[in-house]
Amino acid sequence: MEKFTTLQSTAVPLLIENVDTDQIIPARFLKATSREGFGENLFCDWRYDSNGQARPDFVLNNPLYSGKILIAGRNFGSGSSREHAAWAIYDYGFRVVVSSFFADIFKGNALNTGLLPIEISESFLQQLLSAVHANPKTLFRVDLENQELAVPDRGLSETFEIHPYKKMCLLNGYDDIDYLISLKDRILAFEEQKPA
Amino acid sequence: MGKTIFEKIWDAHVVATEKGGIEVLYIDRHFIHEVTSPQAFSELEKRGLPLFRPEQTVATADHNVPTWNQHLPIPDPLSRKQVNTLEENCRKFGVTHYGLGHPHQGIVHVIGPELGITQPGMTIVCGDSHTSTHGAFGTVAFGIGTSQVAMVMASQCLLLNRPKKMRITVNGQTGPGVFPKDVILYIISKLGTGGGTGHFVEYAGDVFRNMSMEGRMTVCNMSIEMGARGGLIAPDQTTFDYIKGRKFAPSGEAFDQAVAYWKTLPSDEDAVFDTEYHFDAADIEPMITYGTNPGMGIKITGRIPQLDEVSSKENFRKSLEYMGLQPGMSLLGKKIDHVFIGSCTNSRIEDLRLVARIVKGRRKAANVQAMIVPGSRQVADQAREEGIDQVLREAGFQMREAGCSACLGMNEDKIPPGEYCVSTSNRNFEGRQGPGARTFLVSPLLAAVIALEGRIVDARTYAELADVL
Numbered sequence A: 001m002e003k004f005t006t007l008q009s010t011a012v013p014l015l016i017e018n019v020d021t022d023q024i025i026p027a028r029f030l031k032a033t034s035r036e037g038f039g040e041n042l043f044c045d046w047r048y049d050s051n052g053q054a055r056p057d058f059v060l061n062n063p064l065y066s067g068k069i070l071i072a073g074r075n076f077g078s079g080s081s082r083e084h085a086a087w088a089i090y091d092y093g094f095r096v097v098v099s100s101f102f103a104d105i106f107k108g109n110a111l112n113t114g115l116l117p118i119e120i121s122e123s124f125l126q127q128l129l130s131a132v133h134a135n136p137k138t139l140f141r142v143d144l145e146n147q148e149l150a151v152p153d154r155g156l157s158e159t160f161e162i163h164p165y166k167k168m169c170l171l172n173g174y175d176d177i178d179y180l181i182s183l184k185d186r187i188l189a190f191e192e193q194k195p196a
Numbered sequence B: 001m002g003k004t005i006f007e008k009i010w011d012a013h014v015v016a017t018e019k020g021g022i023e024v025l026y027i028d029r030h031f032i033h034e035v036t037s038p039q040a041f042s043e044l045e046k047r048g049l050p051l052f053r054p055e056q057t058v059a060t061a062d063h064n065v066p067t068w069n070q071h072l073p074i075p076d077p078l079s080r081k082q083v084n085t086l087e088e089n090c091r092k093f094g095v096t097h098y099g100l101g102h103p104h105q106g107i108v109h110v111i112g113p114e115l116g117i118t119q120p121g122m123t124i125v126c127g128d129s130h131t132s133t134h135g136a137f138g139t140v141a142f143g144i145g146t147s148q149v150a151m152v153m154a155s156q157c158l159l160l161n162r163p164k165k166m167r168i169t170v171n172g173q174t175g176p177g178v179f180p181k182d183v184i185l186y187i188i189s190k191l192g193t194g195g196g197t198g199h200f201v202e203y204a205g206d207v208f209r210n211m212s213m214e215g216r217m218t219v220c221n222m223s224i225e226m227g228a229r230g231g232l233i234a235p236d237q238t239t240f241d242y243i244k245g246r247k248f249a250p251s252g253e254a255f256d257q258a259v260a261y262w263k264t265l266p267s268d269e270d271a272v273f274d275t276e277y278h279f280d281a282a283d284i285e286p287m288i289t290y291g292t293n294p295g296m297g298i299k300i301t302g303r304i305p306q307l308d309e310v311s312s313k314e315n316f317r318k319s320l321e322y323m324g325l326q327p328g329m330s331l332l333g334k335k336i337d338h339v340f341i342g343s344c345t346n347s348r349i350e351d352l353r354l355v356a357r358i359v360k361g362r363r364k365a366a367n368v369q370a371m372i373v374p375g376s377r378q379v380a381d382q383a384r385e386e387g388i389d390q391v392l393r394e395a396g397f398q399m400r401e402a403g404c405s406a407c408l409g410m411n412e413d414k415i416p417p418g419e420y421c422v423s424t425s426n427r428n429f430e431g432r433q434g435p436g437a438r439t440f441l442v443s444p445l446l447a448a449v450i451a452l453e454g455r456i457v458d459a460r461t462y463a464e465l466a467d468v469l
Helices: A084-092 A104-113 A122-134 A164-172 A176-182 A184-193 B005-011 B038-047 B077-093 B108-114 B129-137 B146-155 B180-191 B213-226 B237-243 B253-262 B313-323 B349-359 B377-385 B388-394 B444-453
Strands: A006-009 A011-014 A069-072 A096-099 A116-119 A140-143 A148-151 A156-159 B014-017 B023-026 B029-033 B057-060 B096-098 B123-126 B140-143 B157-160 B164-171 B199-204 B230-232 B275-280 B287-289 B297-299 B338-341 B369-372 B420-423 B438-441
Touching: A011 A122, A069 A122, A084 A104, A096 A122, A104 A116, A104 A164, A104 B146, A122 A148, A122 A156, A176 A184, A176 B146, A176 B157, A184 B014, A184 B023, B005 B140, B005 B199, B029 B108, B029 B146, B038 B077, B038 B146, B057 B108, B077 B096, B108 B123, B108 B129, B108 B213, B108 B377, B123 B129, B123 B146, B129 B140, B129 B213, B129 B230, B129 B237, B140 B230, B146 B157, B164 B180, B180 B213, B180 B275, B180 B287, B180 B297, B199 B213, B213 B230, B213 B237, B213 B349, B237 B253, B338 B349, B338 B444, B349 B377, B349 B388, B349 B444, B377 B388, B420 B444
Parallel strands: A011 A069, A069 A096, A096 A116, B029 B057, B029 B123, B057 B096, B123 B140, B164 B199, B164 B275, B199 B230, B338 B369, B338 B420, B420 B438
Antiparallel strands: A006 A140, A140 A148, A148 A156, B014 B023, B023 B157, B287 B297, B287 B438
16 A cells, blocks of 8 residues: 655545445446556546546536545445445545545545545535635645645645544555454464354 | 443454554454455465465355356356456365355345354454345444455454444334335435444334344345444344254254354343434335435335425435436326346345235236346245246246346446336445436335336235235
């Protein structure tokens, strides 16, 4: 997993609530046996019409907006457990997703992919959205060590929660597998004492 | 203070508690399928790791398989490659694999219980959000992502934050025509798609006590549709009777010992929940969804809300536009194009029996394509033995082979753009059943009656159905 420390970037606003993982990456694109290439089909049915033409009204097709931060409405990532949703967002080039509420499985998958989910208050979310709408070139600053998301030009900032273990993993690029394997003796001892 | 069933099971599986309260949870059973496992196997290979406990891992092919001609090679090359990759990986890593053609093949959440692999008190995971289905047996069962699939393969453990505890109690007697699917659609319509987020749910009260195991599976299956990490129901005599005699269930003395342990699992009287909801069974009526998430449900005789009655107006507008519906309208009388009976929610033998009772000697409406997809080879075989498949064919239903089918728009079975499908599955998201497909979620009872009528109806108005309601 790639390390994540700080990020300064413009952002892409996605003003939709309850974005489910079927929208992020429809099931018909889950036939691959590797992790790469899902970004091409990110939000496919919102991004392209049935003839494969880009829909100009969808934000990813709007040349005004770009950047490594996706700002989305509440309850982002509900539905299917497909980690391919996090892979698609990451593969497209995003490194941070900001919302006022995330679905549990998506949040865990994002953290395991190296994509930072930042949960902020609904009022701060609205402030961020109005900032990016007023000026699509607005720069956002994410500081994982200090758990802070800021819009320096506007003097806005809010801290966010992240589990200390997950934070350590992201800062160092570690994943859980190495850690779990290091616990092998304890796992074997647990199996030993566990009733059948 | 007493413990909830969830705490009893979870606590019995904690290998270690790390700084910050994160816990290392031991996993008893790991189900895998072709879609979310290949990258996890690759991860093991990349690191040169074996699969730690292959004997606690079971694989089947379900999401990406055709539901006819399963004896022939899969026509779509990508699907064929994915299904073959699962088979190869299972061979390489020593995992039991119920592939196409195997008598135990089927939807992963149908075969686990029917083979007796799923047992009370277990922790169960699978790279599929509907793993919550297994909670019907009093297990802590939940869906995981592919990185976590790799973790379980490597160590039989996961690093997790303990979810909060929620109890949803429904007491009283449900009215005629109300099935387990209606109960869970009703609950989700009350809590919304995020109402359970961060929680593990226990379903309690008369309504769940009186349900069959199939019904309990339908309820627990859809826990994820309100965002819950999982949902479970305490085991009782109904559970023990279901498990007894199944292929991988304990037998003889071992079964009695197991039952003695299972009886200790129900939540203690003085156990405390973080969140509680109470509903009255009498308030539940047959349900149908009108929008593009499972929380957008109404009573079959109800009306779609008006714009000023909903909080997320933009989402509501977008949903109705996608569905081609208007605020305030009733769905009764709406003509439909497809009926899909299947999925891990409603494809068990009990569901097929119910549908057969309704359509026996009748014929589906001419404007409807009706498809019925058994959840497993075993369900299909039993349906054949009982003559159910014959009844369904005579009624004009396509009787398919086991798989996830048109639930998820991944395999060959898809609903064409703009067409309406009344479905017994679990999700009505945009494009879920195929790009542009429009889904109404209902119980198998409503699906069967609607297939006969060709339009949305209230099954309770048919006098001849009195004995099935």
